[in-house]
Amino acid sequence: MNRRFTRPQRMTILNGMMTFVIVIIVLQLWLFTATVNMYLGGKTGILLPALLVSAACLGLIAGLLWYLYGLER
Amino acid sequence: MPRDRDQITTPPDGQPMTEQPKWRRDFPIDIPEDEYVARRDLIKFMALTSGAFVCGHAFLAAHSLLRAAEPAADAARPIARVNDLQVGESLSFAYPDGENAPRILVRLDEERFVAYDQQCTHLLCPVQARFEEGVLHCPCHNGYFDLQTGNPIAGPPRRPLPRVALDIRDGVIYATGIELSPP
Secondary structure, three states: OOOOOOOOHHHHHHHHHHHHHHHHHHHHHHHHHHHHEEEEEEOOHHHHHHHHHHEEEEEEEEHHHHHHHHHOO | OOOOOHHOOOOOOOOOHHOOHHHHHHOOOOHHHHHHHHHHHHHHHHHHHHHHHHHHHHHHHHHHHHHHHHHOOOOOOOEEEEHOOOOEEEEEEEEEOOOOOOEEEOOOOOOEEEEEEEEEOOOOOOOOHHHHHHHEEEEEOOOEEEEOOOOOEEEOOOOOOOOOEEEOOOOEEEEEEEEEEOO
């Protein structure tokens, strides 16, 4: 069922989504910094798991964006 | 076509359109819609930022894989004779290539030598050996590394100095490779 939201409702959803996305981005920034630090220290075992987690974060944000555009259709 | 109540343009001061200045009545801006689009665009921008982080991670992983696949270029190279250094003395050298890879060799006692990357792991200033204190000192920001292991012991550096593997044959000290993390 494609529920229609009013504009204030959509704005509330958008604000919540934006907060969530900002938290994910900050987390990703921290992850990248830690990964570069490990990489420069010669510990390469962390690189692949970090890449997967980072890709999962991107997938989550892309999913939220896709949901947002779905709201507007 | 009539608009929904929540689709009506709302001026920033909340007053009805009849009380707005003429320029706003002539060119009405849908402020809530404008805010909505701006925030949606911000989320789109953050999705791009997230993509950039993923690219960064992918670059590091690919670079690491390529580096692991390359044949070891760190061939053994003579750097000094054992008699060139007295106990407590140090010597700068470059390994494996020219001036981009400054290293420092220190004689700990009659039998033992250690060599490290001479660039501090904080901001790449050259470290200096202080044999009496048993440390390598970075004068830029007062970073200290343990002379025996290369591990950071004080100051801003958080990562150990990469260690140069040494081999001593026939009174000659050879550098044989780089160990990024301590064994």
